Amino acid sequence: MKPRILWISGISCYGNVHSFLTYTNIDIFLDDFEFIYHPVLDSTYTLTQIVEDVKGCDILLIDGAVADDFMRADKSIKNIIQKYASVVNKIITVGTCATFGGIFQHSSYTGASGVHFKADELQSDFLHLRHKTISISGCPIQPEILVNTLYEIKNNMDIKLDSFLRPKEYFGYTIHNGCTRNEYFEYKVDNHNFGELEGCLYYDYGCQAPYSSGSCNKILWNEVNSKTRSGSPCFGCTEYTFPKIGLFETKKNMGIPENLPLGVPKRAYITIAGVAKAFKIDRLNKKLM
Amino acid sequence: MPHKKQTKKELIIQAALELFALKGFYTTTIPDIASALKMSVGNMYNYFKSKDMLAKEIIKYISIYLGSKLQAINEEPITTKEKTKKIVQMYFETASNRPEMIDYFLRVYLSNREVFKDGCEGMACVSEFVTEVMIYFEEGVKSGELRDQDFFSAFGLFMGYLGGMVFLNGEKILPNELSFYIDDISENIYNALKK
Numbered sequence: 001m002k003p004r005i006l007w008i009s010g011i012s013c014y015g016n017v018h019s020f021l022t023y024t025n026i027d028i029f030l031d032d033f034e035f036i037y038h039p040v041l042d043s044t045y046t047l048t049q050i051v052e053d054v055k056g057c058d059i060l061l062i063d064g065a066v067a068d069d070f071m072r073a074d075k076s077i078k079n080i081i082q083k084y085a086s087v088v089n090k091i092i093t094v095g096t097c098a099t100f101g102g103i104f105q106h107s108s109y110t111g112a113s114g115v116h117f118k119a120d121e122l123q124s125d126f127l128h129l130r131h132k133t134i135s136i137s138g139c140p141i142q143p144e145i146l147v148n149t150l151y152e153i154k155n156n157m158d159i160k161l162d163s164f165l166r167p168k169e170y171f172g173y174t175i176h177n178g179c180t181r182n183e184y185f186e187y188k189v190d191n192h193n194f195g196e197l198e199g200c201l202y203y204d205y206g207c208q209a210p211y212s213s214g215s216c217n218k219i220l221w222n223e224v225n226s227k228t229r230s231g232s233p234c235f236g237c238t239e240y241t242f243p244k245i246g247l248f249e250t251k252k253n254m255g256i257p258e259n260l261p262l263g264v265p266k267r268a269y270i271t272i273a274g275v276a277k278a279f280k281i282d283r284l285n286k287k288l289m
Numbered sequence: 290m291p292h293k294k295q296t297k298k299e300l301i302i303q304a305a306l307e308l309f310a311l312k313g314f315y316t317t318t319i320p321d322i323a324s325a326l327k328m329s330v331g332n333m334y335n336y337f338k339s340k341d342m343l344a345k346e347i348i349k350y351i352s353i354y355l356g357s358k359l360q361a362i363n364e365e366p367i368t369t370k371e372k373t374k375k376i377v378q379m380y381f382e383t384a385s386n387r388p389e390m391i392d393y394f395l396r397v398y399l400s401n402r403e404v405f406k407d408g409c410e411g412m413a414c415v416s417e418f419v420t421e422v423m424i425y426f427e428e429g430v431k432s433g434e435l436r437d438q439d440f441f442s443a444f445g446l447f448m449g450y451l452g453g454m455v456f457l458n459g460e461k462i463l464p465n466e467l468s469f470y471i472d473d474i475s476e477n478i479y480n481a482l483k484k
Contacts, residue, residue, distance in 0.1 A: 253430035255440035256423060266427075267360075270420040278411025 002034040003058045003154050006050065006084055007094075009039055010077050011104040011112055012064025016095040019140035022222060023147050033150060051075040059153060060084045061146075063094040065101050067109035078125060081115070085126070090153050091115070091133045094146060099135040099164065100240040117164065120240045135165040137214075139237035144219045145170045164240070166213065171238065174262050175209035178217030179228045185210070188276045189284045194248075195231040197288050203257065206248045208236030210261035298336050300326060302350050305343055310389040314344070314397045314404075341404055348398045348405065348414045351390050355383065356417030363421055369429035373482075374475035376425065377451065381467040384455040391455050399452075422447070429482070436484045446481055450474065 009017065017039050023029060030041075036057055037043045037050045045055060051073045062081060070077045085091055093115045096102035100120070101113040113123050116130060126133075134153075136145050149167055152159050160168045176185070184190075184200035192199025201207035209217070209228055216226040216234070227234050235247050251258040260269045304325045308317045319340055323333040337343040362375045384391040398405065398415075405414065412419045426443055429435030435443075454470060457463050463470075 252437075253428075254423070254426035254435070254437060254443060256427040258431075266424060267420055270423050271416050274411070274416045274419060274423075275413050278413040 002032060003150070004034050004036050004044075004056060005038075005059045005061060005150070006036050006055075006057045006088075007038045007061040007063070008050075008072065008077070008080055008084070010062060010064030010066045010072075010098060011070055011107055011109055012095075012097060013103075014039065014063075015140040016063040016138075020094075020143050020146060023143035024223060029147055029150075032154070047073045051080055054083050054087055057084055057088050058090070059150065060088045060091045061094050062091065062098045062115055065097040065104035065107070065109075065112045066115055067107075067112040069110045070112070081126070085129050085132075089132065091129055092146070092149065093133060093135045093137075093165075095141050096137045096139045096237055096239075096242050099137040099166075100242070102139060103243050117240060120164075130165070133165050134159060134161065134167060137164070137166060137171070137238040139235075139242060142170075142215065142219055142221065145215065162213070166238075170215045170219075171213040173213065173215060173218065175212050175214045175216045175226075175228070175234050175238075176261070178215075179209055179226070180217075181228060184284060186276065187279070187281050187284055188273050189281070191285070192231070197231065198284075198286075201228060201231075201233045202250065202261075204250055205233045206235075206246065206250050207233035208239075208259070209234035211259050212236040212239050214238040294336070298346070299350070301328075301333065301336055301343070302347050305347060306389040306393055309397060310392045314401060319343075344397065344401075344404050345409050345414055347393060348409065351394055351398075352415040352418040354390065355380075356421050358383070359418065359421035359425065363424050363428065369425070369432060369434040370479050370483075372425060372429075373479045374471065376447075377475045377478065378468075378471050380451050381455070381471060384458065385467055388459070391452075392459060395452055395456060395459075419444075426482075434484060435482050443482055447478055450478060 007017070021040070035041055035043045036055055037045050037047060049055070060081070066077050066081065068076070068078060072080060093099045097104045097114065099114045099117060101118045105112050105114070105118055115126050116123055116133060116135070134149060136149060138145070145167070149159065162168055162171055176182070179185070181200050184198065185202055188200070188203065189198075190200055190203040192201055192205060194205070202210055207228060212234055217228065220226055220229075233248060236242050236244065256266070256270065260266060301322060305317070305322045308321055308325060312321070319333055319337075320330050323330045337346065358379050359376065362372050362379065365372070365375070367375075380391075408414070422444060423440065426435060426440065430437045451474075454463070454467065454474065458467050
């Protein structure tokens with residue numbers, strides 16, 4: 001029997017719904033899983049039927065933030081989640097809003113937050129569901145991470161999670177890992193122009209990849225590219241701090257970036273950066289082509 | 290490195306520093322340093338292969354020495370204003386108690402860049418010291434006491450001022466001891482850097 005999935009949206013822009021549709025082998029996926037409800041795909045039931053009474057379901061996907069006064073089909077989103085959560089084996093919070101509250105935690109709904117977190121603060125409403133929850137943050141999510149996680153659930157695999165319930169397989173790395181600009185980062189070559197191949201975007205252009213978790217440079221978007229590879233900074237959309245303001249500039253205090261690469265002590269960063277900057281590597285200061 | 294060899298290296302560095310301050314960098318030779326320590330020239334080369342190599346080791350030694358003193362100040366739970374005074378005090382005390390060290394920094398390292406071009410590029414050999422100055426500035430800005438600005442504008446103001454005073458002192462131009470100027474100079478630097 002195919003695992004039955006309910007995709008329910010909270011306060012959402014549907015970015016995750018659309019990102020999921022870009023999954024390259026969605027036809028194969030749909031042969032292996034059944035959506036009892038999905039906001040845009042043909043589903044077994046309508047949303048009204050879904051909220052009328054609880055249907056058989058194995059995996060609950062929630063995208064968007066949740067709030068006490070947010071309704072779907074005239075029912076409280078929190079009640080819908082509570083009811084289906086009791087019958088499913090696994091819950092996945094899909095995207096940064098469902099995980100941390102994201103941009104919609106700042107909406108006018110009362111106490112809008114992620115399912116388990118508001119930024120990094122643990123919420124109490126769904127504490128009893130933590131043990132069956134997996135969080136996939138991202139604005140939007142990378143479809144491969146959602147699909148791979150669903151197959152891992154289907155195959156009863158042991159999924160190791162970090163403290164925000166995110167699979168370590170995808171979030172145990174920083175987005176810096178696999179960036180094609182790593183040589184520029186290592187030797188502190190910062191002379192970049194947006195969209196160009198050369199130069200690191202960390203020091204001047206707001207790139208958050210060295211301290212944001214995710215796999216954007218290992219699992220490429222549309223199998224082709226990533227923000228940093230294409231010459232735009234990582235916005236740190238997988239983190240509870242998202243969204244920030246001033247995404248295209250690096251906040252510095254007297255020349256030292258306020259946010260340092262994950263786990264790197266300030267003295268270590270300054271020492272290494274100072275030594276690296278002392279050497280001019282000609283190859284890295286030329287156009288690649 | 291074995292402890293004994295390290296201690297010997299430090300003795301050589303100290304003897305070299307004193308001779309450089311007394312006779313000048315270019316006129317002091319490796320045999321002069323060996324003779325001051327009652328060592329054979331051959332043995333000296335077991336520690337330093339050339340005078341240039343010794344010169345680079347000396348600047349690293351000074352950087353570590355000053356850097357560790359600065360780090361101790363940076364780690365104190367005090368305001369940036371208080372740190373400013375402690376740094377000035379520490380620098381002037383070093384200049385008074387170990388004048389050969391600051392003398393080397395100003396007269397050899399900064400004045401003979403050709404000696405340091407290979408292996409001491411940029412600030413590579415003074416990174417411990419510069420790192421702590423950067424942390425002092427960064428924490429000052431973060432705490433809201435100092436104005437955010439280009440690092441070198443602030444660095445030049447702070448270190449240029451201190452270096453200049455030590456230089457005047459070395460030339461016997463100052464009418465008073467360095468310690469006499471600590472309060473005023475700390476105040477001047479802080480006022481120039483504050484928000």
